[in-house]
Amino acid sequence: MDYETLRRSVRALAGIDRDILGLVAPVAMRRVCLDRGWSLDYTRPFPGEPDRVAFEVYDHPTAMGQNHYGVPSVMVPVDPTAGDYVARVVDWVEAMASRHGDVAPAEVLAEAFEAGRL
DSSP: OOHHHHHHHHHHHTTSSGGGGGGOOHHHHHHHHHHTTOEEEEEEEETTEEEEEEEEEEEOTTOOSOOTTSSSEEEEEOOTTSTTHHHHHHHHHHHHHHHHOSSOHHHHHHHHHHHTTO
16 A cells, blocks of 8 residues: 555545545445455345345454444445445445454555555
């Protein structure tokens, strides 16, 4: 990971360049999850739209902490057109870092930038 990618991640998470978070594709987040040993457990639909996937939920055998559903997983948002997509990317970054336990949020985001070649 190079300095510029990490710098962009820090600036994005600090709110200085938050718009770049909208460019993080679901495929890049998936790649980070899989590269770090997480596996797809299930999908979660949008409320009131059972046929439209909102999140892919990933689990890891040594994950720490719990999400608001009481399980130690991370949720990858899969619809970049959703109105809260940027907030959900930030949720994924923070959950991934805290539940993985040995990585900072900016590192997770930088990995996603690299996976998506942003």
